[in-house]
Amino acid sequence: QVQLIESGGGLVQAGGSLRLSCAASGRTFNTRAMGWFRQAPGKEREFVAGISWSAGKSYADSVKGRFTIARDNAKNTVYLQMNSLKPGDTAVYYCAVRETDLVVTRSREYAHWGQGTRVTVSS
Numbered sequence: 001q002v003q004l005i006e007s008g009g010g011l012v013q014a015g016g017s018l019r020l021s022c023a024a025s026g027r028t029f030n031t032r033a034m035g036w037f038r039q040a041p042g043k044e045r046e047f048v049a050g051i052s053w054s055a056g057k058s059y060a061d062s063v064k065g066r067f068t069i070a071r072d073n074a075k076n077t078v079y080l081q082m083n084s085l086k087p088g089d090t091a092v093y094y095c096a097v098r099e100t101d102l103v104v105t106r107s108r109e110y111a112h113w114g115q116g117t118r119v120t121v122s123s
Contacts, residue, residue: 009117022095038091050103
């Protein structure tokens with residue numbers, strides 16, 4: 001059974017930082033792309049960042065220069081370092097994994113999802 005567990009969310013002031021982690025278990029994800037998505041209240045789930053097994057990265061324009069995605073294949077873990085946070089970054093953040101090693105932005109292309117971790121940025 002595939003399991004993705006996110007952690008690291010919380011409440012932070014604007015301009016602050018958080019580091020999200022997503023630990024995968026049940027299967028090896030060393031050859032699969034992983035991604036972070038977020039969903040704010042009343043909005044659709046949106047792509048934030050993705051990373052391939054070989055560490056090719058992709059970011060949404062809204063987070064470029066502020067967020068950094070990384071992965072530790074030995075630990076089956078993906079990270080999202082979030083700096084210079086803004087109130088507009090407030091959302092539930094989800095990690096997800098594909099069945100292939102190509103990073104895409106469409107959420108329906110990701111086969112497995114975590115339960116999410118809430119990030120709240122106060123102004």
